[in-house]
Amino acid sequence: MADTRLIHGRYRLLDLIGRGGMGEVWAARDESLERRVAVKLLKPLAPGHEESFTRVLRERFRREARVAAALQHRGVTVVHDFGEYEGGLYLVMELLDGRNLSQLLDDNRQRPLAVEDVVDIAEQVAAALDYTHQQGIVHRDLKPANIMRLTDATVKICDFGIARLGADIGFTSRLTGTGVAMGTPHYMSPEQIAGAEVDHRSDLYSLGCVLYELATGAPPFDLDDAWAVLVGHRDTVPRPPREHRAELPGFLDRVVLDLLAKEPDQRPDDAGELGRRLAAGRAAAGRPGGPVPRAARRTPRLPSWTEGMTTGHKATRAFSPAIDPDPTAGLTGEWTAPPADPYRAGGASASREAERAAPTAKALAALDSRHGAGLSLGRLGRWAEAGEVHRAVAAERAHLLGPDHPDTLASRYEMGFTLSRTGRAADALREFGKVAEGRARSLGPDHPETLDARQETAYVLGRLGRHFEAHQVYVAVLAARERTQGPEDPDTLRCRHNLAFNLSRLGRLEESCAMAQDVAAARARVLGPGHPETLVTQYEVAYALGLLGRWVEALAAYREVARGRAVALGRDHPDTLAARYEIGISLGRLGRSPEALELYRELVADRLRVSGPEDPETLRARHGLGVNLGRLARWEEALKEAREVCALRIRVLGPEHLDTLVSRREVAVGLGWLGRWPEALDVYRKVAEARERVLGADHPDALASRNDEANCLEQLGRGPEAVELYRKVAALRRSGHH
Structure with missing residues (x-):
């Protein structure tokens, strides 16, 4: 290839x-x-x-x-x-930077790993399994090749939900003459070998096999013949790991043997119990080990793409019959094509009324399946494709069920959502308005789904810069939600969060901050302090505090968000890294540039490892590092950093992207502080010209760049030119009311 x-x-x-x-x-x-x-x-x-x-x-x-x-x-x-x-x-x-456990053993020439490493890996895998098992998901193919240890010692499990497809699709090898479908027999539980039903305890057995190999250098039944390996899992009690390696602590020996019990009931109850036993044993043995990962919370976690979404409940399909959809319906190639007409041809009048009166279960099931496919495309961020699916389904549902049927309106609601996500805010506004009107007629003005549509209308109004109109809609929807759903219903809190955000756009910063603090406290009570929605609101609190100049409080709030996201999402999650970036901004605003500089160095290293050298967020972190070098008067280093970031942004984002222009201005700032004013003037002038082309001559950033240029002219002794430029800027500010 x-x-x-x-x-x-x-x-x-x-x-x-x-x-x-x-x-x-x-x-x-x-x-x-x-x-x-x-x-x-x-x-x-x-x-x-x-x-x-x-x-x-x-x-x-x-x-x-x-x-x-x-x-x-x-x-x-x-x-x-x-x-x-x-x-x-x-x-x-x-893309993970590290080695899987099989490779680590190969690197170590099949010698066992250090005891501290074995315990650390065991605790991290137990924490991950505890989380996935709580979601009702069993891996079924846990083995060293499916567990990665990254360069920072983080351990990750790979191939959840995918490995089990192997037997069905024909990927797995088969034991010669046995007919037993399998991957690697060294890590299979006895119940898997017997073809019985498996649950989370099968994963615990497989983990026991992995830990046995890490601790001793060989799996528990290290035989050349695959069938003999399977018989060993089924019938033979494994030798204790300490018989192979006497230095192993007793608690680890006991844990591994308990995991390898033949009967699932004799193993630890769950991965959470396993993690607690490992932590307790490590502490009792006096081994330092790594930090014990906190057990996953039972509150539902939302992926990062849900941040900022304002949808509530979907349509309940109150008028649709209960159907078990055809599992093969709605596959690629069928999603946007109308279903075959299930009705006999007849006169023009026979038609629509009859079709609406008795749509077939098969037709409705196909539409349900296609609607679900559209939702899945949206979850993957493929909004344009999702929009086409929902548009086609909405037309078919209107034809079969009528324009005000909840299913039809559900499809139109999703159309509005995809229009909003693809930048077509005005079209989305019209769509949500029509859905709100239809739901008010069919479900009532205070029905939660009617309020969902009205709330989305407010959100899109805000996107269009019509914040006062958005405020009026949010206030009305919030009053209805508090009256019908209660003040601490998650949908009510989501509406209050959006209202707080919109207040800040109206310049009502004190009100915005106070409301966001109230919402954060309520979400912590209802959803838990570590829930992503709680942390999103806390992030909004920190942002509002920064706008108010209350940087000490903003710094504390951003740090709390960063800690919460590290626990809930992981240290390297984009949302965690974003909060760490804002901590650096806050430190800089407080004049604590040495701390900010150290933070940005660490953040740059993490961004490089996670996202690569040309990711826009890596470049943003490098920009922050350069700014703080300048604040510490290390101008040669600051100028070098600014030039490198600018060159990368030109290549990645384009020469006139707003972030690129910020970097070009930073180059000019460095040149000025080094006394290289003629070079600085040339850069300032080019930044001003580019901002005028991109933003308009009266935009605040364009005017600020012209002021930079005038200041540079003053430094060069060209006073009359500087005065004339200052006058032009003042006139533009007055004409544009800036």
Whole structure:
């Protein structure tokens, strides 16, 4: 496969980094988001299957991939996207910098790992399994090759929800002459071997096999014959690990043997108990170890793409019959095509009324499936495709069910949402307005779904800069929600959060800050202090405090958000890193530039590791580092940093992107402080001209750049030119009311 291979015009394959039974893994570049990712290309579907069978398998792949994409835990590899390309299936995941445990053992020449490392890995894997098992998800193929240890010692489990597809699609090897489908027999639980139902305790057995190998250098049943390995799992009590390695602590020996119990009931009850036993044993043994990951909270976690969304409940389909949809309906190629007409041809009048009176269960099931497909595309950020699906389904539902049916309005609601997400705010506003009117007629003006549509109307008004109108709608919706749903219903709190945000855009900063603080406290009570929605509101509190100049309080609030996000989402999650960036801004505003500089150095290192050198957020962190070098009068270093960031932003973002222009101005600032005023004047002038082209001559940033230029002229002794330029700026400010 050539290194120029481009999947769906988005994912460019760069380097082959792995090949196994399920396919290949490539380091790749996401051309849309400008970030490095890993792409797993699964082997083509096994030949000889009927089309109906392969269609079901493709649907199972989509379903399992959605499960994997919904997992949000620092110990689970993030799945960004998935799909089908040239007859094969693919997954797009975060690109991890590290080695899997099988590679670590190979690097160590199959000698066991240090005891501290074994315990640390065990605790991190236990925390990740505790989270996924609470979501009702069992891995089923836990083995050293599916567990990664990153360069910062973070441990992540790979292939959740995907490995189990192997047997169905034909990826797994089979034992010669046995007919037992399997991957690697060394890590299979006795119940898996027997073909019985498995639950979370099967994963615990597999983890016991992994830990046995890490601690001793070999799996518990290290035999050449695969069938003998399976018999060992089923019938043989393993030798205690300490018989292979006497230095192992007793608690670790006991834990591993308990995990390897033949009967699931004899193993630890769950991964949470396992984590507690490991932590207690490490503490009692006096081993330092790494920090014990906090057990995952039972409050539902939302992925980062939900931040800022304002949707409430979807339509309840009150008029639709209860149907079990066809699992093969709604696959690629059918989503936007209208279903076959299920009615006999007749006269023009026979028609629509009869069709609406008795739409078939099959037709409704197909529409439900296509609606769900549109929602899934939206969750993946593929908003334009999602919009086309919802548009087609809305038209079909209006035809079959009527324009004011809740299902029809649900599809139109989702159309509005996709229009908003693709930058078509005015179109979204019209769509949400029509949905609100239709729901008021069919469901009532205070029904939660009617209020959802009205709330989205307010949100889009804000996006259009019509903040006063948005404020009026938010106030009315909030009053209705408090009256009908209660003051601490999650939808009520979401409305109050949006109202607080809109107040800040109206300049009513004190009110905005006070309301955001109230919402944050209420969300902490209702959802938990570590829930992403609680942390989003706390972030808004910090932002409002900064606008009010209350930087000491803003700094404390941003630090609280960063700590919460590190626990809930992981230290390297984009939302966690964003909060750390704002901590640096706050430190700088407080004149604590040495601390800010140290923070930005660490943040740059983390961004480079997580996102790469050309990611816009990496460049933003480097910009902050350069600004603080300047504040510490280290101008040669600041100028060098500003030039490097500017060059990268020109290549990545374009020469007239607003962030690029900020970097170019920073170059001019450095030149000025070094006394190189002629060079500074040239850069200031080019920044001003570019801002006028992009933003308009009377925009505040363009005017600020002209003031920079005038100040530079003064420094060069060209006073009359400077005075004339100052006058032009003042006139533009007056004419533009700035």
